[in-house]
Amino acid sequence: MRVGRMLLVLVVALAGGGLAGVPPAARAQAVQVQSSEAEAEAEAGQRVGYDAYSVMVGGRRVLVQAAEFHYFRLPSPELWRDILEKEKAVGFNAVSVYFDWAFHSPAPGVYDFGGVRDVDRLLRTAAQVGLYVIARPGPYINAETSGGGFPGWLKLVPGRARSSAPGYTAAYREWLGQINPIIARHQVTRGGPVLLYNVENEYAVNTDAAYMQDLQDVARADGIDVPITTNLCCDAASWTSTWASGDGAVQIPGVDDYPQSFDCGNAATVWGAWGAGITERVREDAPVFAAEYQAGAIDVNNAGYQACRELTGVAYTRYFPKSNLIAGGATAFSHYMGFGGTNWGWLAQPNDVYTSYDYGAAITEARQLTAKYDEYKRQGYFLHAVAGSLTRTDPVAAPAAAGLETLARANPDDGAQFVLVRNPGTAAVSSSLGWGRYAFPVTLPGHDAKVLVGGYALGGQRLVASTSELLTHEAIGGRDVAVLHGGQGTPGATVLRYPSRPRVTVLEGRVASVFDAASGDLRLDYKHSGLARVLIDGGGRRPLLLLLGTAAAAASFWRADTAAGPVLVRGTALLRSATATPGAVALRADTAAAGPVEVFAVGRAVTVDGVPVATRRTPSGSLLGRLPGPRPVVLPALTGWRQRAEAPEAAPGFDDSGWTVAGKTTSLSPFVPLTQPVLFSDEYGFHTGSVWYRGRFTATGAETSVSLNAITGKRGNYLVWLNGRYLGSAAGGVQADSDAPANPSPGAGEFAVPDGLLKPGAPAVLSVLVQNMGHNDDWTADDNRFRQPRGLVGARVNGSAAPVTWRIQGTAAIDPVRGALNNGGLYGERAGWTLPGYADHSWPWAGAAQGPGVTWLRTAFSLDLPKGQDTSVVLRFDGAPPAGYRAILYLNGWQLGQYGAAIGPQTDFVLPAGPLRHNGRNTLAIAVIATERSVAATPVLAVAGRDSRE
């Protein structure tokens, strides 16, 4: 066994030189080597360099095609592999990853890298899948995460965040001291996947060069030896530094491009709202790096993420990223986001996002592939195929086409030309492209673009020019197989050059060919329709199978590299990987429905997920078989809900003696408390979710009302009781730096004291439940936003001068498995009502109206989902989110969502495998926080997607 494995490793290592742009670790995956010992044998560190054209690994140019992925938004390490395999399968060779400080650190000096926080495992998985990693540990990451990645406790650390102030410096060095060694040991230079190391995030205003420099000095001292990058956003006019020179300069400054902005509600009309999105060269000696290339949007106006997917859909993707390539000359870029995921727990920054971080990405939050994924694949495969030429190009004069815009680049060494043809108008244009000696008909719909290739060594062939876009070309079994594509019904022409007349056999479709003996040019003319197949052999070159299809036909192909060369597969819903031995090809593939599968590979036999597939040889030389679809999935109805009201904290006699006394008089926040003492929840160590306050005073009987102010971030609220009597609720304040002067009384609520409620001389208790929604970001690096308090910021009993003494309670204890951001401080959370083991059998059946206040619903269900099949399950509420209450959803103790009209439009909540037991018993708990008497809706289970897979 061991001998066999070593032999395979050797074979693959030899073949590795031919896998241009494939991370070295992909070789390990290609032979399914799992043992780290074998991996170590296969891997040796390679130097990462760069010049003005591209990044280089071991002296070889690499076109870095990445997608952003946030492990912290998918609380299921087993599913990290699923997402990474999908990013790999789309043709990308890298993944860009933020590391969220707050996700790992509940308190100063306390760091957790276990379970869903096991970033070592993440980096290992990336290596096994064969993806490079762009590591982005911040310390500031933005990313719509609570605090922009800053832990809540940083609010108590003196010194401006994102500066060289000593307090902040000590804090971020503590984080880097934890995360850098992990990243460092997974660098390409040590045989791992980490290719680039990005410091800070869009650090362009209120900058401090000493801080920017220290981040890099610390990284170097911690062993980071790959190139250091940063990402600037988006508008050069506002940058105070480009970090291209001087103190704090990075090696490869990148630019974030968001051409479509974030107005998802107007997806139909927005086109380049934030400009053409052409990434600029920031530093002359470094490649053009689009560190974040818009690939979705945050749903700032609650239009729903499907609208964001349209805003940044196929049309956008066909136009802007292609322009970026040729106009900007980018050879490294990352699509933000490739997969958005979920703001589970209290991960979200409250002002821009709700639970879902689907982002309208190409892979949905429920891990399903979309039409945008198809477009990524068309571009991803193309770039993979031409990377050898496209990683070193200069602008050249472009062939012209009346009514269309053209731009071109060429490789000075091999002469390959890349021509962008785009239609900036909204109406279709049919024109003629004068390219070399040829005039080719071209038709482009409005707002569409193509990148055409000419003068190009296509495997063993000479491609003179083509008006079809290239999907890929692969050398398979002694011949070239090339796939070209164009819009349905549009004209296509391809010219290939031969030393002598070749034989042309049209196997399928209608393709006209003319050979010009003088030039040796074979010109093929056709209309893109279905998939035409042309076999060209003789002519002094090895055979070529030319597959000429529509864009949809192109998207039906998958490619993978194996030790015996590349494999092309047509059909299946996903090709995860392939392994080949002379004689057979083994695919790991998903199907969404029964259907044909066609395999272009060396060998006579095919297995899919280990099961042999009966195939026959086609005239194209491929193997054609049929695959079954996934098995049906039956989900149980959710019944047997039990219900229990809580909020004992509202009752006057509640024992709060164990709570923290809130008596501070000062705070580091620039926000001046409206009354004393300081009640900001962070001051007392409660950084996450709900907090309770109890204020005691001696009544005079003259009290008229209670005036409160709470800042919660957008979507938060608070509920107020006096001596156990519910007085009402108010929306929490959202106080950004800019409205500070305009809004001196954020989150104000005025609550009348009912007549006769308070007796002169008797003790009175004011109970306030505040829903803190997470911390503001620090995008402007000025502390006003980030240090904005949470919780009560002012409290006054009107009509009385009696002093009020306060106690506060938040999260009781950090959940060791689910982490610091999972729970807030509701009574039920403190008492373990969220957990599967909690005994609720004495609770009454649900259904009665409850509230205002806090009510819990619980039920359990068992699943027995088909094994070896990927089922994506969601929790679905019927109808629009309710206005009278909000619900916090827990699955087996994992806080996976918040539902309510004040939160956002979301009605489907993804239940990822891991937290969800696919074959076993599960418990759901829902905390309903009602501002009025309500009957809470109960959700159902639904299937968001199912794919067969092993």
Ligand code: IPT
């Ligand atoms: C840019 C950030 O770098 C990233 O973290 C994320 O917040 C993203 O945008 C938006 O989702 S910032 C921007 C102003 C485009």
